Amino acid sequence: MKVALAQIASVWLNKEKTTVKVLEYISQAADEKCDLVIFGEAVLPAYPFWLSITNGATFNDQIQKEIHAHYIKNAVCIEDGDLSAICKLAKDKSIAVYLGAIEAPKDRGGHSLYCTLIYIDANGIIQSSHRKIRPTFEERLVWSPGDGHGLVTHQLQEFTLGGLNCWENWMPLSRTALYAQGENVHVAVWPGCVRNTVDITPFIAKESRSYSISVCGLFGKEQITNDIPHYDMIQENCPTVIAEGGSCIAAPDGSWVIEPIANQEGIFTAELDFNKVLQERQNFDPVGHYSRPDITRLSVNRERQSIAEFKD
Numbered sequence: 466m467k468v469a470l471a472q473i474a475s476v477w478l479n480k481e482k483t484t485v486k487v488l489e490y491i492s493q494a495a496d497e498k499c500d501l502v503i504f505g506e507a508v509l510p511a512y513p514f515w516l517s518i519t520n521g522a523t524f525n526d527q528i529q530k531e532i533h534a535h536y537i538k539n540a541v542c543i544e545d546g547d548l549s550a551i552c553k554l555a556k557d558k559s560i561a562v563y564l565g566a567i568e569a570p571k572d573r574g575g576h577s578l579y580c581t582l583i584y585i586d587a588n589g590i591i592q593s594s595h596r597k598i599r600p601t602f603e604e605r606l607v608w609s610p611g612d613g614h615g616l617v618t619h620q621l622q623e624f625t626l627g628g629l630n631c632w633e634n635w636m637p638l639s640r641t642a643l644y645a646q647g648e649n650v651h652v653a654v655w656p657g658c659v660r661n662t663v664d665i666t667p668f669i670a671k672e673s674r675s676y677s678i679s680v681c682g683l684f685g686k687e688q689i690t691n692d693i694p695h696y697d698m699i700q701e702n703c704p705t706v707i708a709e710g711g712s713c714i715a716a717p718d719g720s721w722v723i724e725p726i727a728n729q730e731g732i733f734t735a736e737l738d739f740n741k742v743l744q745e746r747q748n749f750d751p752v753g754h755y756s757r758p759d760i761t762r763l764s765v766n767r768e769r770q771s772i773a774e775f776k777d
Contacts, residue, residue: 466622466650468503469494470712472657472726474683475511476599480539480547480692482512487564488554493732495558497723500587503730504558505654505682505712506565506631507580512656514684516603518702519695531694533607540578541567543594548583556589561621563609563628563680565654567608572771577609582628582654584619593617597630598639614769618646623739624676628652634665640673642765645752649675649717649742657681657708659725666725670715673743676722676737677715683730684708717745 471490476482487509488741495602496504506512515521515532522751523529541547546567555562561584580597595615600608616639627643627650634640634653643651651669655661662679670677685706689699706728714722714735720736 466501466624466737466739467497467499468605468714468715468735469497469499470678470680470723471502471504472681472683472710472712472729472733473504473508474688475508477684477688477690478535478539478676480510480541483508484547484550486491487551490732491551491554491558491560491562494617494734495560495598497732497734499734500562500629503563503652503654503678503680504565505680506582506656507567509541509564510536510681511567512682512684512708513604513607514656514703514707515699516606519699521603523608528695528698529623535694536567536607537569537576537578538584539567541566541581542569542571542575542765543583544571545652546602548585548591548719552589552623552744554589555585555587559577560621561585561587563626563652563654565630568596572769573609576771578607579611580608580630581611582615582630582652583627583725584628586619586620592619595630598633598636612723612770613642613767616765616767617646618643621703624650624737626650631655631658631661634669637762638763640669641752641763645763646652648673649739651675651677652681655679655681655711657710659709659711659727662711663725666713667715667719667721670717671719674717674749675742675750676717679711679725681711682708683710683728684712693772710773718743
């Protein structure tokens with residue numbers, strides 16, 4: 466299976482223009498005969514980098530309210546067809562897609578945001594939307610906690626894929642929920658930071674004896690444009706670079722297939738050999754022969770959470 470890591474910068478906080486960019490990179494990955502293309506966390510429309518540089522925790526602040534309202538307007542609503550062009554292209558190009566997006570789902574009212582990792586199969590069908598279980602630190606100011614509904618795996622050729630958002634990958638029980646479903650390609654998406662991916666990517670590979678893939682975004686001062694509310698304030702406080710990438714792949718033995726790539730936008734590809742998974746499971750399989758379900762087990766609630774249930 467050939468995979469593409471799409472390490473790109475969003476057209477920051479702009480849903481329409483970022484969608485166009487995502488489409489371009491899907492086409493490029495398909496042209497390189499890839500079976501799967503993966504984008505970083507929250508790429509569509511962007512990660513909320515303004516929070517840490519504009520006093521995002523200031524309560525009842527008008528500036529933060531106005532930026533937040535802009536963020537909601539540019540979020541993805543799957544029910545409204547915001548991903549239809551991406552789904553169509555995936556089908557036309559026969560390529561599967563993992564996409565990090567900011568979702569404003571109607572089943573939660575449509576006004577709160579979720580950091581969602583979406584899997585679109587090669588037939589252009591959305592097979593899962595995993596809402597981040599626990600937003601990290603300042604993310605909690607703009608993202609709501611998700612649920613276990615998206616803790617599922619997907620078959621692609623011989624491989625079984627699963628994915629988590631950013632620091633969810635540090636949550637051992639969330640990883641185990643995917644391992645238990647036969648995952649052997651673990652997809653981790655990040656906003657962009659080598660220090661996050663350099664250690665955990667080979668660690669997950671060694672723990673699971675699976676391919677471990679981290680895909681990151683890029684962001685810096687040059688991405689802040691004047692169509693964003695209070696762009697001058699954000700730009701004034703923004704370092705030259707906040708997110709420098711770090712996309713990489715580790716093999717099931719923890720060795721590098723692609724070492725972390727920093728400060729470079731583009732498509733990076735690799736061939737995955739299924740036999741490498743089988744070879745490494747010979748001495749360790751965390752949910753198979755090296756597990757003791759008679760002693761320790763994990764219980765997972767995959768029900769989609771909602772505030773109301775209507776019976777007409």
